[in-house]
Amino acid sequence: MTDTSASGTVEEPEWVVCPACRTMLYRKRLERTLRVCPECGDHHRLTAAQRIEQLFDPGTVEPVEHRVHSVDVLGFTDTEPYARRLDRARTRTGLDEAVVVVRGSVGGAPLVAAVMDFRFLGGSLGSGAGELVTRAAETALGLGHPLLLVSASGGARMQEGALSLMQMAKTSQALGQLDEAGILTISLITDPTFGGVAASFATLCDVIIAEPRARLGFAGRRVIEQTIKQQLPPGFQTAEFLLEHGLVDAIRPRSELRGTLLRILESARPGRPGAGEPGHRNPDDAAVVTDPAALSEVDAWNTVQEARELGRPTTMQYLAGAFDRFDELHGDRMGGDCPAIVGGLARLGRYPVVVVGHQKGATIDELAARNYAMPSPGGYRKAARLFRLAAKLGLPVVTFVDTPGAFPGLEAEEQGQAIAIAENIRLMAGLPVPVVTLITGEGGSGGALALAVADEVLICSRATYSVISPEGCSAILWNDRAQAPKAAEMLRLDARELLRLGVVDGVVPEPERGAQSDHRLAAERVRHALEAAIGRLSTTDGPTLVKRRRNRFRSFGAGTAPQIATNGVSISDDTGHDDEPSR
The missing domain is CATH 3.90.226.10 (2-enoyl-CoA Hydratase; Chain A, domain 1)
Incomplete structure (x- = not known):
């Protein structure tokens, strides 16, 4: 019931009925819960x-x-x-x-x-x-x-x-x-x-x-x-x-x-220091390696196996271990929320950033739930939405790459998988903000490149990056999947070779037995590498960043002599064609 005060004004009743569960609630208790029913959770x-x-x-x-x-x-x-x-x-x-x-x-x-x-x-x-x-x-x-x-x-x-x-x-x-x-x-x-x-x-x-x-x-x-x-x-x-x-x-x-x-x-406040602590720093941490001669030669096929190990840190684990804060944003706003790509707003030391990454799983069940980190077109469109948000707010972009490739299914093709990837590549090339990519595991084909058109591309020392998987390459060119180890060697897909070819700019050393052996140390090194890269790039204006980034990717395959250049491929004057179509 309601009471009328001496002044004649009507006071609120002491008891109210929840419209959802019909429970009688004491009004003052309801106010303490911000008018959320303590019995059923209905938000009044x-x-x-x-x-x-x-x-x-x-x-x-x-x-x-x-x-x-x-x-x-x-x-x-x-x-x-x-x-x-x-x-x-x-x-x-x-x-x-x-x-x-x-x-x-x-x-x-x-x-x-x-x-x-x-x-x-x-x-x-x-x-x-x-x-x-x-x-x-x-x-x-x-x-x-x-x-x-x-x-x-x-x-x-x-x-x-x-x-x-x-x-x-x-x-x-x-x-x-x-x-x-x-x-x-x-x-x-x-x-x-x-x-x-x-x-x-x-x-x-x-x-x-x-x-x-x-x-x-x-x-x-x-x-x-x-x-x-x-x-x-x-x-x-x-x-x-x-x-x-x-x-x-x-x-x-x-x-x-x-x-x-x-x-x-x-x-969302660019260029302003955050309240987060600068994070743990180990003075013995190795710096990012930029000289291929400083890296040991590795067996390419073994590296492929290591890059695929289930225990390696995922994007979400790096976000928890290397960043001060992360608020995930969901969905492509077009009807889908692909679980193979995660992203949102984050803090890395004093830098507010937008983070987007492929997400594998820490368990077999999670790996399946994340579609083995093989994104649908909706995943790439979610990434594109976040890239545009970063451009609008003037925030640096950090991307984590770890995928065997984009999902090749019927629905993906119906929804425009190739178009979604192409749109992302074009969009990233023109982002007027710093863009840093870290390849943490598998960098598989266009599914990886759609998150990797960056000012600086870094790679973990036991990760890979390739136009195709060794198994796919051997099946196509040798008609024999058993030739995968040979294909891995010929593809030059390990960190040392990629650095030598100029495809990546630096290598982040992993713990002695791999990132999977020490997530904390791996995250510290990743944090150090990303902070340093963003710090370098943040002093450059947007138009200059775009010009340099476009020049970077323009240079690949632009050599004039039949030899391996810093971009890995040369163009000769030979106009002959192989019988096998280009792949």
Whole structure:
């Protein structure tokens, strides 16, 4: 029951019912859990004011005053006049519109936010709401501060007709201007987010975070089922469904949202030292080797076997051991989240970076779950999305290569595997930020190169890099897979030969018995090598980086004499052709 105070104001009830599990909850206990049901985990809706209070640093919030009101330009009446609906919503919520715009800080990092309040006509997108979101973007643009958009909406406001529809275009182009200016945008999806909001600003941000079970979609479940009579799967349009299909970056419970937001804001500030420690340094660690003569000759086939050993550190293990922090971002935003490629925002000492890498597995089961690190087209498109984010924010890119090759299946071909690889190669060549690649295990063919068009290409001492696997080469050229050891030797795929040929710029020495024998030491050496490379490259401007990188790859195969040059291949004037087609 509710109580009325002596002043006549209505106080909130002491007990509330969870709409999901129907449990009676003591209100003060519910407030302590940030209005998340302690029994079933349902995230109850928050007002805009409650959301702002939970996310921002206390005492830093300033309203961004915009006297914006929706008006009944159509004279629209359904069961009652639209003007009357607006008046009642304003009286009941104390808000002028369904969006509240503020500026403040999160962990000291500046932030502008536009927060939707579902109580105001279901958070519908009308002219007033669209104008406020647009002005929030313009405020962020003027200040150069990141923008947070918190969505809670049933869709477009029908009572405003086509004017409501135009808000989708207006807000979307405002987000586009922030992209052009290199300003970070973050979307927080809360339940529900549908229609015009979902099809505009809510899904156009650099990073999309969703609360557990939050629903997002263009058309709601009931509309779909009634319109096309299609049976929809359980969990359809929930955050969990969206994550599986690569449409959101992460799901975070309300208790973790502020911390996640802070890490993203810190990771997206280029050229600013982070709070992380510089990491462990062993003064006896060997430097990156750049002279082939300093490396011993190895048996190429043995090296191939070592590069494939299951116990070697994976990308995720290097991220845990060599980096100060990593926040994984999921999905290609086109319907897939390939597990063979991982990536996200990270800190390496004082450098914020974007990391992308092939991910094998620490166990047989994980190896299978990661598709043996053979990416689908969606994996390469996820990588491309992260490369573009790095370019937008001015962050260095670090890539880890460890794959036998891109996945060769039917679905991969149907989805454009070759095109996805080609697009990545072209994209990386033109990134206006430092790019460093480390080959940690197998560097297999175009599946590896799609993450390896870098300013500096490093390789672990027992890793390999080749146009094809030795088994594939021997099957094609000798018609005998048993000739794989010979093919390995002829392909010159080990670190020493690759350094001699100029394909890689340096070799990171592994522990005496290989990286698999001492993950900690291997990670320390990788950290040292990557920090040094980023430090060297970060003093060079973007256009110069692009020019040098393109010149680097332009030089391969550009020799004029029939001898091995630094790029490994020479071009002669002989116009004859072998009977065997080139591979």
